[in-house]
Amino acid sequence: MIFLYAFLIGGAICVVGQLLMDVFKLTPAHVVASFVVIGAVLDVFGIYDRLIAFAGAGATVPITSFGHSILHGAMAEGHEHGYLGIAIGIFKLTSAGITSAILFGFLIALFFRPKG
Amino acid sequence: MLNDPKNYSESIKPFQPEVPYLMNCVKAFLVGGLISLIGQLIQTFYVHFFHFSNQEAGNPTVATLILIASLLTGFGIYDKIARVAGAGSIVPVTGFANSITSAALEHKNEGIVLGIATNLFSLAGEVIVFGVVSAAVLGMIRLFIEQIF
Numbered sequence: 001m002i003f004l005y006a007f008l009i010g011g012a013i014c015v016v017g018q019l020l021m022d023v024f025k026l027t028p029a030h031v032v033a034s035f036v037v038i039g040a041v042l043d044v045f046g047i048y049d050r051l052i053a054f055a056g057a058g059a060t061v062p063i064t065s066f067g068h069s070i071l072h073g074a075m076a077e078g079h080e081h082g083y084l085g086i087a088i089g090i091f092k093l094t095s096a097g098i099t100s101a102i103l104f105g106f107l108i109a110l111f112f113r114p115k116g
Numbered sequence: 117m118l119n120d121p122k123n124y125s126e127s128i129k130p131f132q133p134e135v136p137y138l139m140n141c142v143k144a145f146l147v148g149g150l151i152s153l154i155g156q157l158i159q160t161f162y163v164h165f166f167h168f169s170n171q172e173a174g175n176p177t178v179a180t181l182i183l184i185a186s187l188l189t190g191f192g193i194y195d196k197i198a199r200v201a202g203a204g205s206i207v208p209v210t211g212f213a214n215s216i217t218s219a220a221l222e223h224k225n226e227g228i229v230l231g232i233a234t235n236l237f238s239l240a241g242e243v244i245v246f247g248v249v250s251a252a253v254l255g256m257i258r259l260f261i262e263q264i265f
């Protein structure tokens with residue numbers, strides 16, 4: 001069942017992005033930036049955690065989860081070390097994503113040729 | 117008429133192609149849903165065979181999707197998907213990987229340091245900037261409120 005929910009929620013979040021692009025004429029960069037901020041805002045009241053529990057990867061794969069996990073890591077350290085903890089923990093949960101994006105991006109740019 | 121700047125956006129309207137709103141949404145839904153479904157399959161795989169908890173499995177899942185998307189960008193396949201899918205390929209985390217890899221590939225001929233390494237985040241930097249700024253501000257507000265009550 002989680003597979004169906006992942007498909008539906010993941011698709012629905014992308015439709016919201018498509019509507020922002022088509023109807024409000026936002027560039028893809030603006031859509032992605034607003035989605036990251038929306039994800040962080042939704043984390044404040046634990047709404048995004050409920051969405052993840054419901055839809056699994058349907059909520060963790062869209063870029064909104066990036067904003068959510070940045071705030072999540074920041075708050076986990078923030079509860080322990082106060083305001084400084086926010087700076088300590090901000091990349092705690094997203095480091096796997098950022099590290100792999102830098103590593104694979106660099107290696108593939110090194111070994112592949114640009115197409116088109 | 118076309119030279120009148122006041123009426124310009126009005127007068128070019130008949131010459132612009134009409135946006136197929138519904139079709140774009142359907143494509144974005146199908147591709148975005150499919151990428152999430154693949155993510156869920158990878159996550160279930162990690163939970164069953166590497167004994168991650170459901171929450172921990174999110175990190176390796178995202179890393180795997182990024183590897184796949186970077187490879188597809190290298191082979192030039194991701195750009196073909198993006199031409200059809202629109203937001204369906206931009207909103208998932210694979211779009212983040214695509215923007216990093218394609219920016220690096222595009223500037224490859226300027227050298228490894230000045231081309232690839234300098235331009236790696238020229239498109240994707242906004243994701244990190246807005247993520248950090250919004251999380252820092254919201255985190256401080258939340259911590260402040262929690263300390264008062």
